[in-house]
Amino acid sequence: MSLLSVMKPETAWPEQSFDCDGWRGEMAARIADFDWSGTALGPIDQWSKSLRAAVQLLLASPVPLVMLWGRPGTMIYNDAYAGFAEGRHPFLLGKPVEEGWSEIAAFNRNVVDTCLSGATLSYSDKRLTLHRNGQPEDVWMDLHYSPVAEDDGHPAGVLSIVFETTGKVLAEQRRDAAERAFREANERLKLALSSGIVLGTWVWDAVTERFSGDERFVKVFALQTGGEDTWPFDRLAGGLHPEDIERVRESMRGALSREDGRHEVELRIRAPEGQYRWALSSGRYEFDNAGKPVRLPGVLVDIHERKIAEDKLLRLTQTLEERVAEAVTARVEAEERFRQVQKLEAIGNLTGGVAHDFNNVLQIISANLQLIELATRDRPDLTRRLHVVSEAVTRGGKLAAQMLAFARRQPLNPAVVNPAKLVSDMCEFLQRALPESIKLTTSVADGVWNLFVDRSQLENALLNLVINSRDAIREGGNILLEVTNAELADGHASGLALPAGEYVRLAVTDDGAGMPDSVKARMFEPFYSTKAEGQGTGLGLSMVFGFVSQSSGCVDVKTQVGVGTSVALYFPRCLQAEAASPGGVRPRASRGGEVVLVVEDDPDVRLATIDMLAQLGYKVLSAQDADSALAALQTNRDVDLLFTDVVMPGTIRANELAKIASAPPYGAAVVFASGYTRDIIFHEGRLDEGVVLLKKPFTFDELARTIRQALDARR
Ligand SMILES: Nc1ncnc2c1ncn2[C@@H]1O[C@H](COP(=O)(O)OP(=O)(O)OP(=O)(O)O)[C@@H](O)[C@H]1O
Ligand SMILES: [Mg+2]
Known part of the structure; x- marks a missing residue:
């Protein structure tokens, strides 16, 4: 039921309403019915003209108006304001404003006081916090306050025009926030596009089927020439890797049939220097309302480093298997090499032992032979035969020496050698060992x-080595003997069993038959030969191997069947200069008269030696071991020279005996004789300083010369 229908005609406001809605409205009725007698306005029938006029004005207005009357600001308002006041209406009618809007009492107090003094107040979008729907809420308003005068002219009330602008303010705030977000996004995009990663931005016009692009895009594809600012696809294709052109075309075409219209493809762009760099091209089609493609804007991003890293990783995974296989092979080879070394070591020990005994046998034969030669000088028929036998002994001696060399137990007499000079000295001699069909360089x-x-x-x-090469060349060929310096950063890495350092490399290379693996595996073994009976002893490479190893070097053999063989010897570099070669003839043999003490455990060798020394005119004493030799020294203080075997049974070792004999009171010279020399007079395979060694089997001449030299050196 509408209030108007219950309103009594006599309570309408004003009494005559004409056609003004406000004068017949809800508020008109309420105001008429309200008991104003207890308020600042007083009973309604006593209202002044001005107050009546103001209330009529207020009721007639379609905008929300409220009047605050008197100092308490008693509220009287129109229909529009009633709508604005929502839940507080009609409670507000006739209430002092501070009570009606208690949450903004201070604000209204100021309004009433200001306007009652005659001033006006105006606020636009004034923010106030009101209690609405049971909780504080921010609202915004345009507020205009002006004084209303009484009949006598002094301000008695305040007319307020109230427009709520909350909806507009919130919309503005939302718009500002959206604008700010847009600006920020735009800035971020600009930053991203200007970073080094972005190679350029572009747009493909789907209608004209031509590209346009920013400055960087133009530069990347070298499009500056020609004065155009759009280009067909073919023009760009020139800057792409040939393998990528079709893929790019396909991706752009494919994007049309995708729901999201996305295009994305990795491609390679040619740099000015000619190499290619990886880039990612991506974009999204824009369609018109009819669903027809209009344009495809996109960006080109540099992904070169990432792509290279990815490729590397991929390759690494793909080759993993291969690399594992290589490592396993390398390990197997290393183990094989180690086994070879061990095998050669074992054979070396055996060979060394055999050679020692063999030498002793030869020594007996040789010594006795020479004595027989002396005794049978008048028997030319025997001399010839004896000569043959002594040749055989010499050959046997060489054999034993080679075996010892392999066992790395031959005494070495190292000196500084200039390899250039050595090779030129040897050249003629080597040439003579070769037939004319073989050329030695x-x-x-x-x-x-x-x-x-x-x-x-x-x-x-x-x-x-040269002879091995000769034998490997069947019908003419070449042998190269070369000498170079070799700096090994890591010898082990190059497959050589050497520490890093400076080496001299002497290599003999031939274009002969080469060796199959089965031969190569055994070539260093003593007595291993593929040559016919009587043609090779199989000791050549064994000796080379032993000697080079004993000299802190190493042998490296490269060979291929049907191509040839290269054997390289590496020796450590020596920083000293070569000594001038000792000139003149060495002093020969016997002066006689001096006393020589021979110490030898083998009775035959001992006897033969004693005989030879006696022949040379020395007084000879003998002992079968070091202990009895010491006793002999003590009873014969005038011993001038101790001639002792290196290896002997007994409690005293040969080098200890030698020390006693050479020291006061004896002061004897010392000569060692041995076919098999152990560490006691060696250090690192070399003779100690001042030690004289006579290798078994020795000849009469060698014995004479060595004894004489040792005695002379003592003086
Ligand atoms: N340059 C080479 N080319 C081909 N095969 C070689 C070469 N050098 C060595 N050999 C092979 O290695 C084997 C052993 O060589 P090594 O020098 O130790 O003995 P040998 O030459 O047979 O006999 P020796 O050297 O004692 O007279 C040879 O029999 C041969 O089969
Ligand atoms: Mg040989």
Whole structure:
């Protein structure tokens, strides 16, 4: 039921309403019915003209108006304001404003006081916190306050025009926030696009089927020339990797049929220097209302580093298996090499032992032979035969020496050797060992370093290698003997069993038959030969191997069947200069009269030696071991020379005996004789300083010369 229908006509406001809605409205009725007698306005029938006029004005207005009357600001308002006041209406009618809007009492107090003094107040979008729906709420309003005068002219009330602008303010706030977010996003995009990663931005016009792009895009594809600002696809294709062109075309075409219209493809772009760099092209189609593609804007991003890293990783995984296999092979090879070394070591020990005994046998034969030669000088028929026998002994001696060399137990006499000079000295001699069908070339690098080796052993080794090459060449060929310096950063890495350092490399290379694996595996073994009976003893490479190892070097053999063989010897560099070769003839043999003490456990060798020394005119004493030799020394203080075997039974060792004999009171010279020399007079395979050694089997001449020299050196 509408209030109007219950309103009595006499309570309408004003009494005559004409056609003004406000004068017949709800508030008109309420105001008429309200008992104003207890308020600042007083009973309604006593209202002044001005008050009546103001209330009529207020009721007639379609905008929310409220009047605050008197100092308490008693509220009287129109229909529009009633709508604004929501839940507080009609409670507000006739209430002092501070009570009606208690949450903003201070604000209204100021309004009433200001306007009652005659001033006006205006606020636009004034923010106030009101209690609405049971909780505080921010609202915004346009507020205009002006004084209303009484009949006598002084301000008695305040007319307020109230417009709530909350909806507009909130919309503005939302718009501002959206604008700010847009601006920020725009800035971030700009930053991203200007970073080094972005190679350029572009747009593909789906209608004209042409590209346009920013400055960087133009530069990347070198599109500056020609004065155009749009380009067909083919023009860009020129800057792409040929393998990628079709893929890019396909991706752009494919994007049309995708729901999201996305295009994304990895491609390679040619740089000005000619190499290619990886980039990612991506974009999204824009369609018109009819669903027709209009344009495809996109961006080109540099992904080169990432792509390379990915590729590397991929390759790494793919080759993993291969690398594992390689590592396993390398390990197997290393183990094989180790087994070879062990095998050669074992054979070496055996060979060394055999050679020692063999030498002793030869020594007996040789010594006795020479004595027989002396005794039978008048029997030319016997002399010839004896000569044959002594040749055989010499051959046997060489054999034993080679075996010892392999066992790395031959005494070495190292000296500083200039390899360039050594090779040039040997050249003619080597040439003579070769038939005319084989050409020997020598090549010595400039400034090759010196070596510290046993010169005659090195010559021997090179001769052995050249002869092996000769035998491997069937019908004519070439042998190259070369000498170079070799700096090994890591010898082990190059497959050589050497520490890093400076080396001299002497290599003999031939274009002969080469070796199959089965031969190569055994070539260093003593007595291993593929040559016909009587043609090779199989000791050549064994000796080379032993000698080079004993000289702190290593042998490296490269061979291929049907192509040839190269055997390289590496020796450590020596920083000293070569000594001038000792000139003149060495003093020969016997002066006689001096006393020589022979110590030898083998009775036959001992006897033969005693005989030879006696022949040379020395007074000879003998002992079968070091203990009895010491006793002999003590009873015969005038012993001038101790001639002792190196290896003997007994409690005193040969080098201890030698020390006693050479020290006061005896002061004897010392000569060692041995076919098999152990560490006691060696250090690292070399003779100690001042130690004289006579290798078994020795000849009469060698014995004479060595004894004489030792005695002379003592003086
Ligand atoms: N340059 C080479 N080319 C081909 N095969 C070789 C070469 N050098 C060595 N050999 C092979 O290695 C084997 C052993 O060589 P090594 O020098 O130890 O003995 P040998 O030459 O047979 O006999 P020796 O050297 O004692 O007279 C040879 O029999 C041969 O089969
Ligand atoms: Mg040989």
